[in-house]
Every structure is written in C-alpha cells, then in structure tokens.
Amino acid sequence: xxxxxxxxxxxSVSEGTPVLLRCNYSSSYSPSLFxxxxxxxxxxxxLLKYTSAATLVKGINGFEAEFKKSETSxxxxxxxxxxxxxxxxxxxxxxSGAGSYQLTFGKxxxxxxxx
Amino acid sequence: xxxxxxxxxxxxxxxxxxxxxxxxxxxxxxxxxxxxxQFPKQSLMLMATSNEGSKATYEQGVEKDKFLINHASLTLSxxxxxxxxxxxxxFYICSARAxxxxxxxxxxxxxxxxLTVT
Numbered sequence: 095x096x097x098x099x100x101x102x103x104x105x106s107v108s109e110g111t112p113v114l115l116r117c118n119y120s121s122s123y124s125p126s127l128f129x130x131x132x133x134x135x136x137x138x139x140x141l142l143k144y145t146s147a148a149t150l151v152k153g154i155n156g157f158e159a160e161f162k163k164s165e166t167s168x169x170x171x172x173x174x175x176x177x178x179x180x181x182x183x184x185x186x187x188x189x190s191g192a193g194s195y196q197l198t199f200g201k202x203x204x205x206x207x208x209x
Numbered sequence: 210x211x212x213x214x215x216x217x218x219x220x221x222x223x224x225x226x227x228x229x230x231x232x233x234x235x236x237x238x239x240x241x242x243x244x245x246x247q248f249p250k251q252s253l254m255l256m257a258t259s260n261e262g263s264k265a266t267y268e269q270g271v272e273k274d275k276f277l278i279n280h281a282s283l284t285l286s287x288x289x290x291x292x293x294x295x296x297x298x299x300f301y302i303c304s305a306r307a308x309x310x311x312x313x314x315x316x317x318x319x320x321x322x323x324l325t326v327t
Contacts, residue, residue: 130318137215137302137320138253184252195241195306197316199252 096121098187100200108208113157113172115203117185120166127168128186128197129159138184144168146190155179180207212236213305215319222293222326229289230322232303238283239305243316244276247300259286293326300324 101116119125126145130138142153149161159170168185185200212235222228232242241260245253257273259265259280267273275297277289286305290297300323304316 135300135321135323137213138304138318140315140317143315195316196255196258201252202250204250 096125096187096189096198098185098198098200100183100185100203102203103201104204104206106206106208107175109177110174113170113175113179113205115170115183115185115205117159117168117170117200118166119168119185119187121187121189124190126188126190127159127161128188129153129157129168129170130184130186132182132184132202134181141170141183175205175207177207177209180205211307211315211317213239213303213317213319215301215303215322217322218320219323220325222324224294224326225292227289227291228293228324229287230301230303230324232286232288232305232319234284234305234307234317237305237307239286239307240283241306242280242286243304243306244278244286244288245302245304247302247321249300253302256288290324293324295326298324298326 097120099118128143129141132138141157142151144151144161152158157172182202182204184202187198214233216231244256246256247253256271257265257267259278261280261283265278280286300321302321304318
C-alpha cells in the first residue's frame with residue numbers, strides 16, 4: 095500500500111521569498127513521485143517527477159524537489175515566489191515497476207503569494 | 210505533445226437528466242484512461258479506470274450504473290452521469306496513460322469538467 099501526506103494544507107509566502115511545500119510518502123517499493131499544480135478551475139499540470147534517477151529533480155517554473163529515501167520525503171521548493179505561483183499543489187506517488195500506473199494523491203497544499 | 214482535452218468544460222443540468230463528458234487524447238493513443246472526481250478544496254479521487262475495448266474497473270464505492278464509462282477508441286473515453294442529482298455536482302477530471310520513450314508510463318490530465326446539477 096502507498097500513501098502520501100502533505101504536511102501543510104495552506105502555505106502563505108510573500109512574493110520574492112522562498113517556497114517550501116512538504117510531502118512525505120509511504121510505499122512498499124521504490125516509488126515514482128510527482129508534483130502537480132492546479133490553478134483554480136483548471137486541470138493538473140505536471141511540475142516535476144522523480145523516477146529513481148537523480149535525487150534532486152528540477153521542474154518547470156523554477157521549482158525543484160529532492161527525494162530523500164531516509165526521510166521518506168519529497169519536498170517541493172522554489173527560491174523566489176511569484177504571484178503566478180498561487181495555486182493548489184499535489185504530491186503524488188506511484189509504485190515502481192512495469193505496469194504500475196495507479197496514482198495516489200496527497201490532499202493538496204494551497205499556496206498563497208502575498209504581494 | 211501529450212495533450213488531453215475534455216468537453217464540455219462546464220455543464221449545468223437539471224436533476225434527473227443525464228450528461229455526457231468526453232475525454233480525448235489529441236496527439237497520442239491512450240490504451241488506458243482514468244476518471245477522477247474532485248470535490249471543492251479536496252484532492253482527486255479515482256473513480257474508475259478504463260481500457261480501450263473492455264469494461265471499466267470502478268473503485269470501491271463508485272456506482273457503475275450511475276457513472277457509465279465507455280472507452281470506444283484509443284483516443285476517446287466518455288463518462289455519462291445518469292439521472293444526475295445535486296450531490297453529483299463536482300469537478301470531473303480525466304487522464305490518459307501514454308507510452309513515452311524508455312517505456313515510462315505517464316498520465317496526462319485533461320482540464321476538467323465542472324458539473325452543476327440544479
């Protein structure tokens with residue numbers, strides 16, 4: 095079984111300051127991990143993914159995440175928040191292995207960016 | 210590449226009627242499509258998985274007779290909400306599974322359909 099815990103339901107930062115969205119996972123096998131962003135009334139956009147290559151993953155729009163197996167974490171960071179980053183962010187886990195495709199979503203973290 | 214569309218983006222229907230939502234993979238073939246439901250301020254919940262040419266597999270607690278899924282081709286899956294009621298009002302999102310280089314199977318999400326039942 096696998097699960098995802100997003101530790102904060104809401105994070106508020108000032109524009110230009112760093113962003114940290116926390117995610118811990120539980121998985122029986124080496125998982126693939128993803129971060130998706132959802133703007134209001136929109137679908138999901140993939141920010142980045144970890145699939146057992148480099149542990150530090152760079153994504154779009156300046157976001158990156160580090161896979162830490164010892165801490166079972168996959169936190170999302172960005173050095174400097176922009177107003178357009180305000181959205182809902184989902185951490186997602188998928189078991190590894192051929193044919194493994196079922197995604198388990200975290201509950202989401204709403205990011206607010208204060209001007 | 211790997212674009213998924215949904216139609217309509219928004220629909221309002223009266224209680225008791227049925228509504229069909231289409232999910233299309235525009236530039237790739239999708240052997241598997243997924244339907245999710247998202248309640249306000251909540252995460253996505255998988256409703257069902259559909260494979261082209263076969264019956265959909267529904268998650269526990271999802272009424273298969275209420276949420277009819279048809280995956281008639283490699284680029285189209287439809288979700289029909291039958292005899293809709295106000296509690297069916299939600300944001301419905303589909304995704305499609307594509308084969309990329311290296312045989313890494315990824316899901317690509319549609320933009321979602323907002324269903325409001327009055």
